Amino acid sequence: MKLQYLGTAAAEAMPALFCHCETCRKARKAGGKDIRGRSGLMVNDTAMIDFPPDVYMTSLRFGIDLGAVRDIFITHSHGDHFDMEELGMRANGVFCHLGEHDDAPGIRLYGNDGVRELAEAYTKANPADFFTFTETVFGGTYRAENGVEFTFLPARHMESEHSGMYLLEDPAEGKRVLYAHDTGVFLEEAFALLAGKRLDMVSLDCCFGRRPGGISGHMGLPENRETVSRLREIGCVDDGTVIVIHHFSHNCGQLHAELEQEVEKDGFLVAYDGLTVTV
Numbered sequence: 001m002k003l004q005y006l007g008t009a010a011a012e013a014m015p016a017l018f019c020h021c022e023t024c025r026k027a028r029k030a031g032g033k034d035i036r037g038r039s040g041l042m043v044n045d046t047a048m049i050d051f052p053p054d055v056y057m058t059s060l061r062f063g064i065d066l067g068a069v070r071d072i073f074i075t076h077s078h079g080d081h082f083d084m085e086e087l088g089m090r091a092n093g094v095f096c097h098l099g100e101h102d103d104a105p106g107i108r109l110y111g112n113d114g115v116r117e118l119a120e121a122y123t124k125a126n127p128a129d130f131f132t133f134t135e136t137v138f139g140g141t142y143r144a145e146n147g148v149e150f151t152f153l154p155a156r157h158m159e160s161e162h163s164g165m166y167l168l169e170d171p172a173e174g175k176r177v178l179y180a181h182d183t184g185v186f187l188e189e190a191f192a193l194l195a196g197k198r199l200d201m202v203s204l205d206c207c208f209g210r211r212p213g214g215i216s217g218h219m220g221l222p223e224n225r226e227t228v229s230r231l232r233e234i235g236c237v238d239d240g241t242v243i244v245i246h247h248f249s250h251n252c253g254q255l256h257a258e259l260e261q262e263v264e265k266d267g268f269l270v271a272y273d274g275l276t277v278t279v
Ligand SMILES: [Zn+2]
Pocket: 010, 011, 039, 078, 080, 081, 182, 247
């Protein structure tokens, strides 16, 4: 499975839009891996997890063909993960001309109750037939056109809706990946759904860097380490599992190189925009 990070920051991006803090000033100066857009992931070039507001510029930076995307799986309705107005540019024959993809039903959009509300409000204001919507339920599995299966797991995040994360399985290659951001320490229901499933890669929310962040619906490194050891205990993680940390906030106070140094002994990979991991 090919996983490419579209963005690796929390809601405010990094450096943050309006921020003059020391971390953001340093990040602006450093550039490169310290410029982080809002989070999303490309899966085997034709499926996505989340549709962040920076997706247009990200697609240009990393040569991503958004016209080839067939399935989009949204984790929750926060604006850094789902920009419905931007997705509206997929209206074929008006805002884009896709030739071979000029087929109904266009994009297949998956998301929870909060995402459904936003999608319905958009369709009400802009009658649209370029996407179909499927509401995801916890424990439900949804197959993308490229054959990868996405299982929706409960996250510890928004209480006003069914906020989730995704387990990806490619039956053809026998690979499994857990993409888990915008969650505090996992709920017991999530551990139960994962138990015994060996993972080739785990991508964890590390909003707070070296600081603890478990009560905020996000994690820091202390919770990441705790989560990895719990996943090891229940048979999900072994020495061959790639552990990636991402979704960083400027409030973590650390630049990319400092994060790399911090997790050297853990063997974690620090994500950056455009990073591709193949498992
Ligand atoms: Zn987020």
